[in-house]
Amino acid sequence: MHTLKFESWKVAWAFFATCMLLLALQLVYGFFMAFAHVGLDVLHPWIPFNALRASHTNLLVVWLLAGFMGSAYYIIPDESDRELWSIPLAWLQLGSLVVVAVIALVGFHFNWWEGRKFLEIPRPLDYLVVVNVLAFLLNIGMTVLKGRRYTTTALTLLTGLTAAALLYLPGMIYFTSQVLDSYFRWWVVHLWVEGVWELIMGGILSYLLIKLTGVDREVVEKWLYLIVGLTFLSGILGTGHHYYFIGAPEYWLAIGGIFSASEPLAFLGMALYVVTMARRGGRRHDNRVALFWSVGCGVLSFVGAGVLGFAHTLPSVNLYTHGTLVTAMHGHLAFWGAYAMLVFGMISYALPEMTGRKFFDSWVGEAAFWIANTGMLSMTAAFAVAGVTQVYLERRIGLDFLDVQDAVAVHFWALILASCLFTLGILLFIWDFARHGSPLGMRADSATGVSAPAPQPAK
Amino acid sequence: MLSKSQARLFYVTATVGFSGVFLLLTADTLRQVPQRSNAAQLTEAVVHGKDLWDENNCMGCHTLLGEGAYYAPELTKVVERRGAQWIKIFLRDPEAMFPGRRRMVRYDLSDEEIDALVAFFTWIGGIDTNGFPAEPDLAPAGAAPITASAVAPDAPEVFGAVCTACHSLGGSGGAVGPALDDVSERYDAASLRRWLADPLKVKPDTTMPNLQLSDADLDALTAFLLADR
Numbered sequence: 001m002h003t004l005k006f007e008s009w010k011v012a013w014a015f016f017a018t019c020m021l022l023l024a025l026q027l028v029y030g031f032f033m034a035f036a037h038v039g040l041d042v043l044h045p046w047i048p049f050n051a052l053r054a055s056h057t058n059l060l061v062v063w064l065l066a067g068f069m070g071s072a073y074y075i076i077p078d079e080s081d082r083e084l085w086s087i088p089l090a091w092l093q094l095g096s097l098v099v100v101a102v103i104a105l106v107g108f109h110f111n112w113w114e115g116r117k118f119l120e121i122p123r124p125l126d127y128l129v130v131v132n133v134l135a136f137l138l139n140i141g142m143t144v145l146k147g148r149r150y151t152t153t154a155l156t157l158l159t160g161l162t163a164a165a166l167l168y169l170p171g172m173i174y175f176t177s178q179v180l181d182s183y184f185r186w187w188v189v190h191l192w193v194e195g196v197w198e199l200i201m202g203g204i205l206s207y208l209l210i211k212l213t214g215v216d217r218e219v220v221e222k223w224l225y226l227i228v229g230l231t232f233l234s235g236i237l238g239t240g241h242h243y244y245f246i247g248a249p250e251y252w253l254a255i256g257g258i259f260s261a262s263e264p265l266a267f268l269g270m271a272l273y274v275v276t277m278a279r280r281g282g283r284r285h286d287n288r289v290a291l292f293w294s295v296g297c298g299v300l301s302f303v304g305a306g307v308l309g310f311a312h313t314l315p316s317v318n319l320y321t322h323g324t325l326v327t328a329m330h331g332h333l334a335f336w337g338a339y340a341m342l343v344f345g346m347i348s349y350a351l352p353e354m355t356g357r358k359f360f361d362s363w364v365g366e367a368a369f370w371i372a373n374t375g376m377l378s379m380t381a382a383f384a385v386a387g388v389t390q391v392y393l394e395r396r397i398g399l400d401f402l403d404v405q406d407a408v409a410v411h412f413w414a415l416i417l418a419s420c421l422f423t424l425g426i427l428l429f430i431w432d433f434a435r436h437g438s439p440l441g442m443r444a445d446s447a448t449g450v451s452a453p454a455p456q457p458a459k
Numbered sequence: 460m461l462s463k464s465q466a467r468l469f470y471v472t473a474t475v476g477f478s479g480v481f482l483l484l485t486a487d488t489l490r491q492v493p494q495r496s497n498a499a500q501l502t503e504a505v506v507h508g509k510d511l512w513d514e515n516n517c518m519g520c521h522t523l524l525g526e527g528a529y530y531a532p533e534l535t536k537v538v539e540r541r542g543a544q545w546i547k548i549f550l551r552d553p554e555a556m557f558p559g560r561r562r563m564v565r566y567d568l569s570d571e572e573i574d575a576l577v578a579f580f581t582w583i584g585g586i587d588t589n590g591f592p593a594e595p596d597l598a599p600a601g602a603a604p605i606t607a608s609a610v611a612p613d614a615p616e617v618f619g620a621v622c623t624a625c626h627s628l629g630g631s632g633g634a635v636g637p638a639l640d641d642v643s644e645r646y647d648a649a650s651l652r653r654w655l656a657d658p659l660k661v662k663p664d665t666t667m668p669n670l671q672l673s674d675a676d677l678d679a680l681t682a683f684l685l686a687d688r
């Protein structure tokens with residue numbers, strides 16, 4: 001019979017399952033927004049657009065964070081070769097995360113929020129988030145400490161998660177000036193996705209590459225340092241690309257322009273890294289789909305964040321594209337390529353390891369990969385056409401906003417079509433997740449006293 | 460080739476070094492922002508307006524300073540574009556101003572709250588944003604925004620501030636309502652005044668909103684529209 005290597009992995013699985021649920025809900029809100037853009041705002045009297053949007057983006061952030069936490073609860077015990085410091089605390093932390101998320105989500109529908117993009121969660125709940133994240137960090141931190149195996153992968157992951165938690169704090173300060181409010185909001189939003197989250201990404205990808213391709217740890221870790229070095233070299237001052245037009249001094253045009261324009265280098269490094277490692281690795285793991293997602297993550301993060309980010313990051317371009325659908329185009333592919341695919345890669349790798357069910361030659365996982373990615377690339381194209389048209393008609397020719405929106409509505413029909421394809425891919429992924437079953441009822445090796453045998457494929 | 464410890468050194472140096480520079484620049488930004496954003500005019504009303512902006516998550520549909528959502532107009536220069544009076548009328552009943560168009564939420568804002576929001580937008584409009592939003596550089600020549608003086612030099616201020624958003628006169632203006640060139644053929648002073656004071660009372664199914672005009676505005680508009688031209 002298949003046994004679980006660590007009891008802690010049950011929590012990891014539960015985090016991943018939570019991810020799947022929240023993701024599905026996020027897509028529902030996405031569809032409603034797309035329909036509102038073509039004039040079918042049927043929900044308007046009950047759930048106006050701003051509630052749809054806050055729900056869509058906050059669900060995204062929460063499921064990604066849940067994915068990172070699940071990944072940490074999977075990787076850290078494995079790298080430290082011991083169970084989590086406290087498994088009950090991990091369950092409690094999952095439970096409270098879900099409770100806070102549900103309260104926030106319901107609150108959005110009753111006009112209870114802060115009108116600060118991506119940080120809509122109201123202040124009282126922010127404190128609960130902080131406590132929750134502290135519990136999480138304590139748990140994995142103590143596990144690493146007790147395990148006494150300080151691998152670079154584990155440390156990078158831990159540093160990234162800790163820094164992400166710290167950077168949440170500037171977003172909680174109240175300012176009377178909209179300019180300063182915005183200035184510090186970016187310490188959270190930008191320094192997360194173009195800074196410390198990349199550390200998390202580097203950590204998780206390295207773990208996956210070591211497991212999937214058998215490349216040498218030394219080599220992987222050297223790359224890792226170089227890439228995250230480049231990330232911070234460009235990304236910290238790159239924050240300036242959000243300071244061009246909000247009332248901050250003029251020098252941000254130059255500083256933000258130069259440094260953010262070098263941010264794609266870090267993403268290029270990441271892409272080269274995964275592709276090189278995937279080709280170089282000697283041992284080839286049977287889990288092809290997990291390797292697909294990992295390589296896909298490296299490549300599409302370069303396209304979505306690197307290339308499409310660069311497309312509007314220079315001040316002369318951003319002057320016209322700032323706050324248009326061009327930003328939405330970039331936001332979708334960047335989040336998808338860098339972070340959603342990362343979590344999918346981790347889940348695809350971990351599921352068979354946890355449940356012992358190795359459906360490696362089934363079509364479902366692979367079909368989910370290709371369909372979801374084709375769908376997302378088409379969605380990006382739809383946003384791109386809508387965005388460029390909007391910039392041209394509204395910002396350059398000077399037509400009225402609402403008239404331009406009518407003119408680009410047709411591209412939102414294209415978005416809806418593309419989203420259907422994308423959603424089909426996601427549903428296949430979720431189905432694949434479900435048919436692996438849950439490891440919750442399994443016995444863990446730590447309970448049987450056996451020390452980590454190689455998992456047997458279930459026949 | 461680089462060794463692992465050299466790579467680590469690069470990572471640590473880059474991170475610490477650029478974090479330091481970032482903090483220094485932040486200190487300088489904090490020094491400059493009050494002047495660039497007229498912090499002296501950050502009155503109680505402006506702050507109240509900002510709080511209303513936050514509490515209702517207006518940014519979930521609109522952009523302000525280019526930040527927010529892409530569903531509704533960018534509002535940094537809304538006071539310059541529409542004028543305070545128009546905004547006040549609009550906020551009382553947003554749908555009435557744009558019948559049949561994309562919908563905004565109707566907030567039951569008090570007059571004081573509406574004044575606060577307008578104060579907030581006025582303050583935002585005065586921030587030095589390094590040129591955002593840019594003038595449309597490909598705009599056809601002569602496509603200047605419609606103002607009262609562009610339509611008719613003798614028009615009362617309220618006409619350009621409110622009416623031209625929906626009506627045209629002499630060929631320029633909005634197309635939500637009919638052109639107003641020949642009003643005098645259908646109205647006399649009393650009936651026109653009654654219409655303007657409350658269109659819904661005259662014609663319950665009309666889409667022209669009650670604009671809550673003052674007596675002085677009603678007099679000026681009636682005289683202007685019925686004058687020979």
Ligand code: HEM
Pocket residue numbers: 117118189193194241242260261263264301305306308309310311312313314318321322323324327330331334335338339525526527
């Ligand atoms: C995985 C990494 C990234 C993610 C997830 C991401 C996501 C986003 C999102 C969601 C926004 C909208 C933010 C808002 O308005 O509140 C945004 C804005 C922006 N991003 Fe990224 N981004 C990433 C990397 C990059 C990179 C590497 C660049 C530059 C090369 C870049 C350039 C920009 C610019 C210039 C804006 C401002 C757009 C505007 O003015 O409206 N991004 N990004």
Ligand code: HEM
Pocket residue numbers: 026027028030031033034037053056057060327328329331332335336340415416419420422423527528529530
């Ligand atoms: C069914 C699929 C989806 C649809 C139809 C959809 C649609 C939309 C729409 C209409 C907006 C609002 C744009 C506006 O403000 O007017 C939006 C925002 C956003 N969505 Fe999605 N979405 C979908 C899936 C996703 C996925 C999978 C992700 C992440 C990987 C994502 C990330 C985002 C982000 C980050 C924003 C904010 C963008 C910004 O502020 O620039 N969406 N989405």
Ligand SMILES: [Fe+2]
Pocket residue numbers: 190194238239241242
């Ligand atoms: Fe950024």
